[in-house]
Amino acid sequence: MTGFSFTLNATDGRARTGVIQTPRGEIRTPAFMPVGTAATVKAMLPESVRATGADILLGNTYHLMLRPGAERIARLGGLHRFMNWDRPILTDSGGFQVMSLAELRKLTEEGVTFASHVDGSRHFLSPETSMEIQRLLGSDIVMAFDECPALPATHERQAEAMRLSMRWAQRSRDAFGDRPGHALFGIMQGGVERDLREESAEALRRIGFDGYAIGGLAVGEGQEAMFGVLDYATDLLPEDQPRYLMGVGKPDDIVGAVQRGVDMMDCVLPSRSGRTGQAWTRRGQVNIKNARHADDPRPLDEHCTCPACTGYSRAYLHHVFRAGEMISGMLLTWHNLHYYQEIMQGMRDAIAGGTLDAWVATFHAQRAEGDIPPL
Amino acid sequence: MTGFSFTLNATDGRARTGVIQTPRGEIRTPAFMPVGTAATVKAMLPESVRATGADILLGNTYHLMLRPGAERIARLGGLHRFMNWDRPILTDSGGFQVMSLAELRKLTEEGVTFASHVDGSRHFLSPETSMEIQRLLGSDIVMAFDECPALPATHERQAEAMRLSMRWAQRSRDAFGDRPGHALFGIMQGGVERDLREESAEALRRIGFDGYAIGGLAVGEGQEAMFGVLDYATDLLPEDQPRYLMGVGKPDDIVGAVQRGVDMMDCVLPSRSGRTGQAWTRRGQVNIKNARHADDPRPLDEHCTCPACTGYSRAYLHHVFRAGEMISGMLLTWHNLHYYQEIMQGMRDAIAGGTLDAWVATFHAQRAEGDIPPL
Numbered sequence: 001m002t003g004f005s006f007t008l009n010a011t012d013g014r015a016r017t018g019v020i021q022t023p024r025g026e027i028r029t030p031a032f033m034p035v036g037t038a039a040t041v042k043a044m045l046p047e048s049v050r051a052t053g054a055d056i057l058l059g060n061t062y063h064l065m066l067r068p069g070a071e072r073i074a075r076l077g078g079l080h081r082f083m084n085w086d087r088p089i090l091t092d093s094g095g096f097q098v099m100s101l102a103e104l105r106k107l108t109e110e111g112v113t114f115a116s117h118v119d120g121s122r123h124f125l126s127p128e129t130s131m132e133i134q135r136l137l138g139s140d141i142v143m144a145f146d147e148c149p150a151l152p153a154t155h156e157r158q159a160e161a162m163r164l165s166m167r168w169a170q171r172s173r174d175a176f177g178d179r180p181g182h183a184l185f186g187i188m189q190g191g192v193e194r195d196l197r198e199e200s201a202e203a204l205r206r207i208g209f210d211g212y213a214i215g216g217l218a219v220g221e222g223q224e225a226m227f228g229v230l231d232y233a234t235d236l237l238p239e240d241q242p243r244y245l246m247g248v249g250k251p252d253d254i255v256g257a258v259q260r261g262v263d264m265m266d267c268v269l270p271s272r273s274g275r276t277g278q279a280w281t282r283r284g285q286v287n288i289k290n291a292r293h294a295d296d297p298r299p300l301d302e303h304c305t306c307p308a309c310t311g312y313s314r315a316y317l318h319h320v321f322r323a324g325e326m327i328s329g330m331l332l333t334w335h336n337l338h339y340y341q342e343i344m345q346g347m348r349d350a351i352a353g354g355t356l357d358a359w360v361a362t363f364h365a366q367r368a369e370g371d372i373p374p375l
Numbered sequence: 376m377t378g379f380s381f382t383l384n385a386t387d388g389r390a391r392t393g394v395i396q397t398p399r400g401e402i403r404t405p406a407f408m409p410v411g412t413a414a415t416v417k418a419m420l421p422e423s424v425r426a427t428g429a430d431i432l433l434g435n436t437y438h439l440m441l442r443p444g445a446e447r448i449a450r451l452g453g454l455h456r457f458m459n460w461d462r463p464i465l466t467d468s469g470g471f472q473v474m475s476l477a478e479l480r481k482l483t484e485e486g487v488t489f490a491s492h493v494d495g496s497r498h499f500l501s502p503e504t505s506m507e508i509q510r511l512l513g514s515d516i517v518m519a520f521d522e523c524p525a526l527p528a529t530h531e532r533q534a535e536a537m538r539l540s541m542r543w544a545q546r547s548r549d550a551f552g553d554r555p556g557h558a559l560f561g562i563m564q565g566g567v568e569r570d571l572r573e574e575s576a577e578a579l580r581r582i583g584f585d586g587y588a589i590g591g592l593a594v595g596e597g598q599e600a601m602f603g604v605l606d607y608a609t610d611l612l613p614e615d616q617p618r619y620l621m622g623v624g625k626p627d628d629i630v631g632a633v634q635r636g637v638d639m640m641d642c643v644l645p646s647r648s649g650r651t652g653q654a655w656t657r658r659g660q661v662n663i664k665n666a667r668h669a670d671d672p673r674p675l676d677e678h679c680t681c682p683a684c685t686g687y688s689r690a691y692l693h694h695v696f697r698a699g700e701m702i703s704g705m706l707l708t709w710h711n712l713h714y715y716q717e718i719m720q721g722m723r724d725a726i727a728g729g730t731l732d733a734w735v736a737t738f739h740a741q742r743a744e745g746d747i748p749p750l
Contacts, residue, residue, distance in 0.1 A: 040702045041697055045682065068669065068694040076672050076690050084686040294443065297451055307420065311459040315451050319443040320415055326701055327415045 003181035053341030078138030234261035273332030378556030428716030453513030578612035608635030649708030
């Protein structure tokens with residue numbers, strides 16, 4: 001596809017590192033994509049998100065179509081210009097959030113009718129309308145419209161949802177058409193059922209996409225079950241195209257996914273955690289509101305080069321969190337996104353150097369130490 | 376005083392421009408001081424505050440003594456290090472906010488006993504404890520402890536409060552002692568009563584301070600009454616020392632105060648307005664939540680060089696405000712602080728060039744035009 005390509009540079013075990021080329025810049029893989037739900041990565045300016053090392057953001061079709069509206073964003077020059085981010089943007093299809101957020105949902109073969117959680121207005125999403133909305137937004141990587149059933153779900157329910165998603169994948173492909181410089185990714189479904197995952201992967205490969213996502217994980221099944229699927233699922237997808245694991249995850253989820261051949265991930269966790277006083281560091285999770293930090297002059301992580309760690313003590317971060325100051329969310333989100341990107345860079349380097357096992361061993365050893373003890 | 380000095384460089388009418396030298400850097404006057412109440416200028420990183428052109432911040436003794444506590448800040452290396460701002464800081468004395476925020480106040484000749492609005496704990500503020508707290512914070516410019524009576528107040532009540540403040544000013548001077556590189560400012564009181572202002576100024580000059588504040592204004596008396604006091608009050612103060620008008624104000628208040636010989640001001644307005652969707656521009660106030668901005672691709676002010684105006688449309692600012700996103704407060708606060716500092720720089724240049732009248736005429740003419748009409 002003109003202007004969009006994936007180059008695999010090195011592998012280490014099943015882990016891969018490479019580059020996705022797009023007209024808006026390259027995406028180094030494995031890549032972590034911060035989530036900019038409503039045209040902003042919460043508590044961050046876009047230049048700060050870039051400074052953490054992010055090559056690409058994720059935007060939410062469901063949120064943006066409801067507010068401020070896809071047509072409005074198109075009139076204003078597209079999502080990149082609207083939110084002041086000129087690098088690649090991936091948009092989800094809206095399918096997942098219709099199922100988790102919208103009200104009065106009615107699902108048919110044709111698509112989903114629902115009521116906005118913002119103002120109750122009625123909307124319709126289908127493969128065709130999702131493709132049109134993502135086109136209006138100007139997304140660089142467009143996701144096929146799918147259905148992700150709530151868990152727990154029977155094999156029958158999973159099969160039904162997966163097969164509907166595959167029919168929608170074909171309609172998404174047809175509606176997307178040929179858009180040079182823009183990519184369409186299909187989404188594998190099937191929950192934790194291996195036969196369904198195989199059937200789904202085969203259906204997607206038959207249709208043909210620019211990249212392949214693994215959907216329907218990170219929805220409550222637990223890390224062991226997720227890794228269990230990834231143990232075989234990535235091998236079901238084409239080797240020469242990017243593989244995107246949706247909605248993942250905690251740092252150790254991300255590391256395990258990359259070890260299993262995943263190239264791209266997204267998650268609200270680092271930004272959401274930042275706003276609730278949770279920091280992620282090499283040594284695990286730090287709850288900054290804990291009273292033990294009130295007098296601690298040390299940074300969150302003495303080895304971290306983010307603004308939160310180079311400019312402020314734990315005592316300060318504790319104070320501003322307790323006082324409800326916005327700088328708390330601003331600094332902790334920056335730190336978390338910085339740490340996530342540091343993990344990605346570390347893994348990219350390790351895979352390129354053939355030393356991922358050692359890198360992962362160190363990653364787990366540092367976490368096992370736990371946070372620094374109180375002074 | 377070693378390490379602290381004021382140099383008057385030029386005057387234009389009663390307006391003055393100069394430089395306050397401190398060991399932590401110079402303060403160009405007239406100066407606007409953003410307010411960092413709880414060790415943060417809300418919604419801003421300190422490097423961003425500096426980027427707007429601020430030479431000095433104001434910290435609130437009352438807030439900081441209650442949370443996180445002055446002793447704690449001292450143990451952590453002082454307020455500058457705590458909040459990551461290495462330039463000058465002025466702290467108020469706590470007197471004003473004890474009167475406006477604290478509960479169960481009891482005022483005696485000795486000082487004020489009160490209950491914290493945060494947790495109900497009992498505290499005592501007096502000239503001596505205020506000096507000690509401001510010393511612990513490491514403030515560069517310390518304010519004398521005063522009483523500012525609520526308005527409306529009779530001449531008798533104003534006289535009583537002013538005379539108590541003058542006795543406290545002497546005690547503040549005595550308690551402050553000799554602290555090279557740190558300045559102590561006295562605060563003139565007397566409300567809108569000229570005889571009391573004269574008596575207060577004389578008392579302060581007799582004691583002798585490194586600078587002089589005009590207190591008891593911007594407390595609801597209105598701009599006309601405030602300017603009425605400033606018409607004579609600045610002339611009651613030494614010409615060769617800085618004059619600080621506390622708690623002012625809107626852009627036109629600031630301009631009128633500088634025209635009347637004021638060198639320094641502070642106000643929460645630009646940052647507070649920014650968090651409530653109010654922007655200040657050359658053409659007056661803009662309420663970004665107004666529906667007229669929803670589709671407007673233009674910046675707040677096409678001549679403004681702040682990040683909000685160079686990176687974002689009114690439509691975006693409207694959207695993120697409506698969506699309750701933190702970036703709304705971050706961008707509008709930055710814009711407002713930038714605009715305030717632009718006013719100060721404009722006046723400093725105009726005073727130096729002897730063209731303040733023309734600058735002020737343009738300032739008012741642009742405001743009279745009002746905001747740009749809808750497209």
